[in-house]
Amino acid sequence: MAIAADSTAEQAPNPAPHEPSDEPRKAPDQPDRGEDNGVDFDEEEDDAEELDGPPAYKEKVKAVFRRLHAEPVGIRVHDVIIRGNFKTRGSLIEAEVADLLRSAGTVQGLVRASSHANALLRRLDVFDSVSITLGAGPPEFPGTAIVTIQVVEAARPYNRGIFFFPKKEVISWPVEGWFMLKNLFGYGDMWNVSGEYGWDQSSKIDIGVYLPRLKSIPTPLTARASILSEDWLKFSSYKQRLLGLKFGLLSTWHHNLSYDLAWRTLTDPSQMASESIRRQLGHNLLSALSYAYKIDKRDSEFRPTKGYAFVSTSQVGGLWKNGLRFFRQVLMQPTSRG
16 A cells, blocks of 8 residues: 655746745745645545455555554655656755655654655745655565655746836836746756846846755755946936845744845946935945844734734844944834735
């Protein structure tokens, strides 16, 4: 008998954002909110009655489910087999779910771990479907199971878009385009490039990469580089150019640590800027370390009906000599998604 936990990407595809989300990814021991990772063995027993086959086989299957419902059944994972990953590295899939599956000591716990592992693999966003099947281990190793992970890699590993949108602060209609490439090197990596051009001579180019994990580092890593050029001569008589780098160093369910480095150049070609602007002319360096702590006790991220959540963000600037020195503390309540 085999128990399968199957999931396909029949849900509406998520529109690719212009950059990977800054929301910290859940730690492997944190289940998805709003998802039921449990298994109702009573329902499975009822489904066994609809199986095709001789009555003796049906009764044997029903007896197995009755035992699973009545008491924990000890088991050990003998092997984890991965299939269908033609491009995705097997080491990535193993690092995501192998320890979780092997930690289960009962059949019931293994079924729940398989459901959780399915959710973790789907969250990588590089598979169209994920199926996890539990089968009996070799006869010479009684009380063991073989876990087979069957994945179907995304048929279209890219997203792109281009659109116009208004900006009230500059009264213009800039055009923006973006392109995202998934799993380029088989590590679940996501590369994205976005650009924006405004008819008021403002432009922005942004390049970023997201890695769900790197070797033994269990948390996602991000890196972004951007160039921003703005012409505010019509409104405030100055031009600004900003070159920035951002590195995501740590991202878990509760903690998020990032480092920002930016070089700003402010000029006044018209010599008509205000006194406050003239005091900022020239070059300025921003070097800041940001730490965010999140608590989320809501019953759902998308449609919460009870619970509470808040995010505390601390930012320390001036890590380099001659940089802007400051300390910023922000407390906020996250908004619901969807």
